[in-house]
Amino acid sequence: MSKIVSIHSFRGGTGKSNTTANLAALLAARGLRVGVVDTDIMSPGIHVLFGVDESEMVHSLNDYLWGECNVEDAAIDVTPRLTGSIPGKIYLIPSSMKTGDIARVLREGYDVGLLNDGYQRLIQKLSLDALLIDTHPGLNEETLLSIAISDVLAIVMRPDSQDYQGTAVTVEVARKLDVPLLLLIVNKTPQVFDSQMVKQRVEKTFGCEVAAVLPHSDEMMTLASEGIFVLRYPDHPMTGMLKQVAQRALP
Amino acid sequence: MNRSQLIIQEVSRCPAVDGATMADILAFSEPLRLTLKHMVRNGPLPVDQFAEHLEVDLDAARIIAQRLLENGYLEKVYADQIDETNETVQAYSPIYRVALAPLRGRPIPDDL
Ligand SMILES: Nc1ncnc2c1ncn2[C@@H]1O[C@H](COP(=O)(O)OP(=O)(O)OP(=O)(O)O)[C@@H](O)[C@H]1O
Ligand SMILES: [Mg+2]
Numbered sequence: 001m002s003k004i005v006s007i008h009s010f011r012g013g014t015g016k017s018n019t020t021a022n023l024a025a026l027l028a029a030r031g032l033r034v035g036v037v038d039t040d041i042m043s044p045g046i047h048v049l050f051g052v053d054e055s056e057m058v059h060s061l062n063d064y065l066w067g068e069c070n071v072e073d074a075a076i077d078v079t080p081r082l083t084g085s086i087p088g089k090i091y092l093i094p095s096s097m098k099t100g101d102i103a104r105v106l107r108e109g110y111d112v113g114l115l116n117d118g119y120q121r122l123i124q125k126l127s128l129d130a131l132l133i134d135t136h137p138g139l140n141e142e143t144l145l146s147i148a149i150s151d152v153l154a155i156v157m158r159p160d161s162q163d164y165q166g167t168a169v170t171v172e173v174a175r176k177l178d179v180p181l182l183l184l185i186v187n188k189t190p191q192v193f194d195s196q197m198v199k200q201r202v203e204k205t206f207g208c209e210v211a212a213v214l215p216h217s218d219e220m221m222t223l224a225s226e227g228i229f230v231l232r233y234p235d236h237p238m239t240g241m242l243k244q245v246a247q248r249a250l251p
Numbered sequence: 252m253n254r255s256q257l258i259i260q261e262v263s264r265c266p267a268v269d270g271a272t273m274a275d276i277l278a279f280s281e282p283l284r285l286t287l288k289h290m291v292r293n294g295p296l297p298v299d300q301f302a303e304h305l306e307v308d309l310d311a312a313r314i315i316a317q318r319l320l321e322n323g324y325l326e327k328v329y330a331d332q333i334d335e336t337n338e339t340v341q342a343y344s345p346i347y348r349v350a351l352a353p354l355r356g357r358p359i360p361d362d363l
C-alpha cells in the first residue's frame with residue numbers, strides 16, 4: 001500500500017522543502033519509488049534541491065491543473081542526478097517558476113478536485129510506494145486538502161514562540177481531520193538547547209509524537225539548498241535523525 | 252433530538268455553497284466532518300455506505316445526502332435512471348461525491 005506524506009509548517013522557512021527532499025532520498029535509498037509534489041504554487045522551491053533548472057520543466061503541476069497535460073507528464077525522474085547509489089526512484093512534480101504562470105493561478109484559480117485526482121493518478125501511473133507533498137506555509141485550500149488525504153502529516157517547527165502558536169493551529173486541524181499519523185519535527189534547534197528538554201516540552205504542549213529534534217547545522221546552511229544533506233553527509237548525526245523520521249513515517 | 256435529527260438539522264442550516272472548500276468541511280461537526288473527509292480521501296460513496304459512516308438509518312442518510320446535494324456540498328456521480336425500453340424507473344442507488352469548489356481567481360494586473 002502506498003502512503004501519502006504531507007510536510008507542512010504554519011510559518012515559512014522552517015525547513016519543509018529540505019526535510020521533504022531528504023526524506024525522499026532516504027526512502028529511495030531503501031529502494032522505494034517516491035513521488036515529490038511541490039504544491040507551493042505561489043513560491044515553488046524544492047526543484048532547486050534536486051538540481052532541476054527551470055528550463056528543464058517541460059510541464060509543471062500548473063499545466064496539469066489547467067488541463068493542459070496529464071499529471072505524470074510533469075514528473076521528472078531526478079534519481080540519476082543524485083550522488084551515491086540509489087536503488088529506488090524519485091520523481092519530482094514541480095510547480096512552475098514562470099511569473100506568468102504564478103500570476104495565472106492567482107488570476108484564474110484552478111480546480112482543487114483535480115489536485116486530489118492527480119495525487120491518486122501519480123501513485124498509480126508511477127507505481128509509487130510513497131508520495132511526499134511539500135506544502136506552502138500556513139493554511140490554504142491545497143494545504144488543507146493535502147492534510148485531509150494524507151496518511152502521515154509531518155509538521156516542521158522551530159523552537160520559537162511564534163512557531164509554537166502556529167503549530168497549535170495545524171495540529172488542531174490535523175486532529176479535526178483525523179490524520180492517521182501526526183509527527184512533529186523540531187528543526188534549527190540552537191546547539192545550546194538541550195534537545196531532550198525541547199522534545200519533552202513540544203510533546204507536552206501538543207500531545208503528539210516528536211519524531212526528531214534536528215539541530216541548527218552549519219553544514220546545512222553552507223549547503224544552501226544546492227544538494228541533499230543526507231547524500232552529501234551520510235555519516236552526519238543529523239542524517240541518522242532524518243533516517244529515524246523516514247523509518248517512523250514509512251516503517 | 253437523536254443522532255439523525257441532529258445531523259439533519261445541521262445540514263438544513265448550513266449555508267448554500269457553490270462547491271465545498273476543505274474549510275467548509277472542517278466547519279462541520281462530527282460525524283459529518285469525517286464522513287465528508289473520508290469521501291474526499293477515498294472517493295464517492297453509495298447511500299448505504301454513507302449511512303454506515305454516519306451511523307444513521309438509510310432514510311435519514313437519504314435526507315442528509317439530499318440536503319447536502321441541494322446546498323452544493325455533494326454531487327451525484329450516478330443518478331437514478333429511467334429505463335426507456337420498459338418505462339420503469341430503475342432504482343439505481345445514486346453514488347455521492349464531495350463537490351470540491353474550484354479555487355476562484357482574483358483580478359490582478361495583466362502585465363504581472
Ligand atoms: N537544520 C538546519 N540548520 C540550518 N539551516 C537549515 C536547517 N534546515 C533548513 N535550513 C535552511 O533554512 C532555509 C529554509 O529551508 P527550506 O527552504 O527547506 O524551508 P521551507 O520551510 O521549505 O521554506 P518555505 O516556507 O519558504 O517553503 C534554507 O536556507 C535551508 O538551508
Ligand atoms: Mg519550501
